[in-house]
Amino acid sequence: MHIGVLGTGTVGRTLAQALVDRGHEVRMGARAAGNAKAVAWSDAAGPLASEGSFEDAAAFGELAFNATAGAASLEALEMAGAEQLAGKVLIDVANPLDSSEGTAPTLTVCNDDSLGETIQRAFPEVRVVKALNTVTAAVMVAPELVPGDHTIFVCGNDEGAKTQARGLLEGFGWPPDSILDLGDITAARGMEMYLALWLRLWGATGTAVLNVAVRTAP
Amino acid sequence: MHIGVLGTGTVGRTLAQALVDRGHEVRMGARAAGNAKAVAWSDAAGPLASEGSFEDAAAFGELAFNATAGAASLEALEMAGAEQLAGKVLIDVANPLDSSEGTAPTLTVCNDDSLGETIQRAFPEVRVVKALNTVTAAVMVAPELVPGDHTIFVCGNDEGAKTQARGLLEGFGWPPDSILDLGDITAARGMEMYLALWLRLWGATGTAVLNVAVRTAP
Numbered sequence: 282m283h284i285g286v287l288g289t290g291t292v293g294r295t296l297a298q299a300l301v302d303r304g305h306e307v308r309m310g311a312r313a314a315g316n317a318k319a320v321a322w323s324d325a326a327g328p329l330a331s332e333g334s335f336e337d338a339a340a341f342g343e344l345a346f347n348a349t350a351g352a353a354s355l356e357a358l359e360m361a362g363a364e365q366l367a368g369k370v371l372i373d374v375a376n377p378l379d380s381s382e383g384t385a386p387t388l389t390v391c392n393d394d395s396l397g398e399t400i401q402r403a404f405p406e407v408r409v410v411k412a413l414n415t416v417t418a419a420v421m422v423a424p425e426l427v428p429g430d431h432t433i434f435v436c437g438n439d440e441g442a443k444t445q446a447r448g449l450l451e452g453f454g455w456p457p458d459s460i461l462d463l464g465d466i467t468a469a470r471g472m473e474m475y476l477a478l479w480l481r482l483w484g485a486t487g488t489a490v491l492n493v494a495v496r497t498a499p
Numbered sequence: 500m501h502i503g504v505l506g507t508g509t510v511g512r513t514l515a516q517a518l519v520d521r522g523h524e525v526r527m528g529a530r531a532a533g534n535a536k537a538v539a540w541s542d543a544a545g546p547l548a549s550e551g552s553f554e555d556a557a558a559f560g561e562l563a564f565n566a567t568a569g570a571a572s573l574e575a576l577e578m579a580g581a582e583q584l585a586g587k588v589l590i591d592v593a594n595p596l597d598s599s600e601g602t603a604p605t606l607t608v609c610n611d612d613s614l615g616e617t618i619q620r621a622f623p624e625v626r627v628v629k630a631l632n633t634v635t636a637a638v639m640v641a642p643e644l645v646p647g648d649h650t651i652f653v654c655g656n657d658e659g660a661k662t663q664a665r666g667l668l669e670g671f672g673w674p675p676d677s678i679l680d681l682g683d684i685t686a687a688r689g690m691e692m693y694l695a696l697w698l699r700l701w702g703a704t705g706t707a708v709l710n711v712a713v714r715t716a717p
Contacts, residue, residue: 385685391692392605431714436699463699467603471696474609478689481654481681482713490716495700496649498708 285310285342287335287357289318292374292418293348297322299422301329303452310338310361339365344372344445351377351396351473352389355403367406370442372449373397373469374413374421376476386480388473397469401438408442410435411469412450415479417489422453424492431492432461436468461495503528503560505553505575507536510592510636511566515540517640519547521670528556528579557583562590562663569595569614569691570607573621585624588660590667591615591687592631592639594694604698606691615687619656626660628653629687630668633697635707640671642710649710650679654686679713 286297287310300307308331309319319332331341339345339361349357354375358366377389377396390396397411412435413421420426424433433455437443447460463471483489504515505528518525526549527537537550549559557563557579567575572593576584595607595614608614615629630653631639638644642651651673655661665678681689701707 385688387610392609392695426716427714428717429712429714432711434696461700461703463703468699470603471693471699474692474695475689477610477692478652478681481686481689482679485679485681486713486715488715492714493650493711494647494714495704496645496647496710496712497704497706498644499646 282306283308283341283343285338285340285345286348287338287345287361288348288350289316289322290348290350292421293346294318294322295418295422296346296348296374297330298326299453301326305329307331308333308338308341310335312357312360335361336365342369344370347371347373347375347400349375351375352379354396355399358400358404363404363406366404368408370408370410370439370445371400371404372410372412372446373400376414376473378476388476391470391474393470395467395469395473397436397466397473401466408437408439409466410437410439410442410446411466411472412446415472415475416492420490420492424454424459426490427492429494430456430459431494432459433492434461434463434468434472436463436466436472438465500524501526501559501561503556503558503563504566505556505563505579506566506568507534507540508566508568510639511564512536512540513636513640514564514566514592515548516544517671519544523547525549526551526556526559528553530575530578553579554583557587560587562588565589565591565593565618567593569593570597572614573617576618576622581622581624584622586626588626588628588657588663589618589622590628590630590664591618594632594691596694604694606694609688609692611688613685613687613691615654615684615691619684626655626657627684628655628657628660628664629684629690630664633690633693634710638708638710642672642677644708645710647712648674648677649712650677651710652679652681652686652690654681654684654690656683
């Protein structure tokens, strides 16, 4: 599969590498082609890897990941271009974190809206799936780093898009019954607001390699 | 122990009953003494149970639970009175849910503040512990309803208060290693914002008798 990964940070590089490792052709996108991190990754990752602008990566991919910083995602996606993304699945793994205050990070959008919904509204032709934003990058592509069973969430308005996302998650090692569909894209509120708890779980346990297992009465 | 339970809803009645069942003397508080639900509970619950105004219940308790609706908690606590609560542990189990829009509930406070912090600021002499707000009432006092291990959170500024809260939680059946201290009262943000996710977990799994188990890398 041809996949565009928007973003050159830890999350983008981790996802891009995991996708290449599974045989996908991946183009990493940045503000402009030739981004140093994207070039370094692409050079090291071999013939399935390439890099370019956000627009290049979006045009290249049959499916794309939004792995840009949440606060900058809208702008990055505008640069990618609605035309390049139209009709495609966009897996949004970003969190709208604002760390600018210097104290505890807050969210740039929450409560009655979310980044996932914001993206879906701004790009109505894109099939947005929120996924993977509730775990650190390493765990996204290697759930076995966290022992035992644990849960990963997906949400979005397009069932077919969620099925495709599920397939990629299973490729990363998420067991089918660990993937919990929370419904339409408005569930992105809960998935993003969970970050406030996640940050304290990290602080309390001393590791970001953590996740939650959802348990229910039989 | 003498315990005041502020609130006559499902959460208040469930907590009050569980406390009486464990041998505590419990006074349930409402806006005014003689509240029909409080009287019905008190009459049924036997000699350890009594009812009165918020002020009566706060004065009666060596420790109190805030089990009022989150959006009304500040007012209820003002009625209880800072003097009646001063120096005491207040276990805040409320969620600041606003269901008035008719669609998905939102929070009346979140992101850079929380109900727990609001209460602590308004009543600086009270030793506020946020706890139990992440599970439905039945699970608060009977964690075994959810199979397997799962996690309950506490936070607050006063270590002694958290130790007391922990003891009560253990009395409800929470194993010591299932109780995770998230730090100071600002962690109430994450514990309350989690509600947005919890509501979708309820929707997706079809049961409110649910919880999460925190899992970390070894």
